[in-house]
Amino acid sequence: MNLNAYLNKRIPCSCGKEHFCAVKAVDIEEGALKRIPGYIKDYGFSNVYMIADPNTWKAAGEETARLLREAGIHFEVLVFEEEEPVPDERAIGRIFTTLPEGTDLLLGIGGGSINDLCKYVSYKLGLQCMLAATAPSMDGFVSEGAALILNHMKVTENAHSPVAVAGDLNVLTKAPMKLIAAGLGDTLGKYTCLLDWKIAHILNGEYYCRETAEMAETSLKAVRELALSGKVEQRDPEAIRSLTEALVMTGIAMAFAGNSRPASGCEHHMSHYWEMKAFLSGMFPALHGAQVGAGEVLTVKLYHMLAKEQPDFDALKERPFDKAAWEQMIRTNYTQAADGILALEEKAGKNDLSGRNRRLDAMKENWPEICRLIDTELPSADEMISLLKACDAPVSVKELGFPQAWVRETVLCAKEVRDRYTMLQMLWDLGLSEKYADYADEFEEELSRNI
Ligand SMILES: [Zn+2]
């Protein structure tokens, strides 16, 4: 797949939009590190601040520093002391306070956190950033947001994408399996997020770009094939390239769509919910991609069950909504974060009955098509489980290290973290949330028994 065909040019599309992704180069090949000095010179940078952590410094930082020195490029280095720096106010301040005067490029050496920090700080300061990726662990390489922890809460702040991403296969294939597995989980999550998008388009007329969705699907299917043949867990360079490309492609698709629809559906809402709960309870969240993978298993399971329902849409329109009970549930489960969630619903009106009834009408008309899409577009939950397990990735809430009690809550509450139509909201529309929360609880119990 030639990702560079989608970069840095305006592409007119059948959806009516002109798509654009500002990244100038994506280089996922053996020896990509060697080409970093060339990218720096070609794009006119001359004062580089390299940011790494102890592991990424060893994996690619030292080598990159040697290459920059050889090329006569002026640079300075910040290596965080922490093995896994948290992208919070302290880390942001650390980069800012140590930033050498005259810096024109932040060169991140790493994956998730280091890249988020570089994207954010360079954006705020009107500088540019570049990434030497060390692990195919998540889909934020070229996205325009930065996932940060501000005031103890996980937020996505405005940022910009790196000018170029160099993913050297000699480095990426040696990444810890835990990180490769997380990247696989984040990628497999695209099955349900793309379906959520398609269904939201059918039911709500939400903007949908077929060509963007197909780009994301093509890279996803390539990863699935390689994972099925066992090549991801073997660190086969072709599989690692394909996985990294799919993760980058998600960012390009987000830039094309103008929002995170091609990257994030209810499997991501589950992950956000768990992360929020973990922070609120003083626990450590798991890796983003690991959480998305386990969320994907549950989402696929519930989607396939939903395709067997024959709802009485007209009767469902009479169903009342006990708003006070719902608010109470939100307060109980979201604790300190509840005010924000209630304010979001005030604005979004996801649970307004007029909207629900309009969607029920649309479901009545399109139900056979929706069931067909679920059957044809989603692999089985068993397949997801075996692909993830082959890489030792967690498949259940318990394996992520979270309490079983969160499972029911997830089905009932996780949809409230964002104003975005997904399978979880569809369950609510159909009055199935409670019943599916029970199913999910049993399913997860069974999963943890089989570990
Ligand atoms: Zn389009």
Ligand SMILES: [Zn+2]
């Ligand atoms: Zn993700």
